[in-house]
Amino acid sequence: MSTSANKFNKILFTILKRNGLKYTKQREQILNTFLSLKGHTSVDTLYEILRKTNPSIGYATVHRSLKLFNKIGIVEMVKVGNQKALYEHKDKNRHHDHLVCVKCGNFTEITSDELENLQKRIASRNNFQIIDHKLIVYGICRKCKNKR
Amino acid sequence: MSTSANKFNKILFTILKRNGLKYTKQREQILNTFLSLKGHTSVDTLYEILRKTNPSIGYATVHRSLKLFNKIGIVEMVKVGNQKALYEHKDKNRHHDHLVCVKCGNFTEITSDELENLQKRIASRNNFQIIDHKLIVYGICRKCKNKR
DNA sequence: AGTGAAATTGATAATTATTATCAATAATAC
DNA sequence: GTATTATTGATAATAATTATCAATTTCACT
Numbered sequence A, B: 001m002s003t004s005a006n007k008f009n010k011i012l013f014t015i016l017k018r019n020g021l022k023y024t025k026q027r028e029q030i031l032n033t034f035l036s037l038k039g040h041t042s043v044d045t046l047y048e049i050l051r052k053t054n055p056s057i058g059y060a061t062v063h064r065s066l067k068l069f070n071k072i073g074i075v076e077m078v079k080v081g082n083q084k085a086l087y088e089h090k091d092k093n094r095h096h097d098h099l100v101c102v103k104c105g106n107f108t109e110i111t112s113d114e115l116e117n118l119q120k121r122i123a124s125r126n127n128f129q130i131i132d133h134k135l136i137v138y139g140i141c142r143k144c145k146n147k148r
Numbered sequence C: 001a002g003t004g005a006a007a008t009t010g011a012t013a014a015t016t017a018t019t020a021t022c023a024a025t026a027a028t029a030c
Numbered sequence D: 001g002t003a004t005t006a007t008t009g010a011t012a013a014t015a016a017t018t019a020t021c022a023a024t025t026t027c028a029c030t
Helices: A003-018 A025-036 A043-053 A059-071 A113-125 A142-147 B003-018 B025-036 B043-053 B059-071 B113-125 B142-147
Strands: A075-078 A086-089 A097-101 A107-110 A129-140 B075-078 B086-089 B097-101 B107-110 B129-140
Touching: A003 A025, A025 A043, A025 A059, A043 A059, A059 A075, A059 A086, A113 A129, A113 B113, A113 B129, A129 B113, B003 B025, B025 B043, B025 B059, B043 B059, B059 B075, B059 B086, B113 B129
Parallel strands: A097 A129, B097 B129
Antiparallel strands: A075 A086, A097 A107, A129 B129, B075 B086, B097 B107
């Protein structure tokens, strides 16, 4: 096991403990495999990959774990419309949002300090205590624009 | 039928026609009943209300119609997480977004020119042709903050 | 007004993602 | 090491949405 994986595992252990949860082999595997992937990963995709190294892992466990990781703040969940949930790495410091192309379905990640600040102003105007926000901009990406 | 309903019906007819769709009694009823309600309406709620005046109307028709109305731009759809879709009146001129309270589930509508402009800047930076956007801010509303 | 092509409806089945159930197993505090 | 408690894996249940399809309705065109 690599040093960085070891480091992640310690962090995982600490966070789970802090939340009164147990550190399990499955959770370790699921998180490490998830972190080895880039971009946006669905439960199904991750499950299929995990099965190669651990054929006995259960689908429900993968589903539950990703959901749990999202809840305790170590992975990010993105949902667009009725589509299935996708999970992505959590930026350590910056929240990011998404441009979604309605033609090809691809995501572009965006970060914007202006948006973070604007959000705070809007919330304080409404006497609203922000926990999080999700901005999805729908449109047509550069590639698809050029296609026509 | 009221004058305003008549007006809506003409608009509906025009928009349907423009989209190559037919004007039906059901679509008229569904839209008019929907417009007579305030706030955020689910398919189920609207279906139950419609059944009182038209017991033979089908659930699928209500579902399809709201979805269609959203597609052709005459009603707005809001989805939060895995919850069922809610539909709301479309603001004629202004897009609006939502603050969602994670405690009580209530929505607060917000409009922001700053956000509209910011969105445009972000999109143009990414060479992205905007169609629409949805911002949902999750947090705790004034009422629930004061409750504790 | 009548007609024919095409769209819509209503009932219901199918689909899909997610969540619940529960006995067996594993992790952790003591 | 043991008791307690959470988690796992398999699968069933749930819930929203979408597909199917025969019967009906709309509408463009005479």
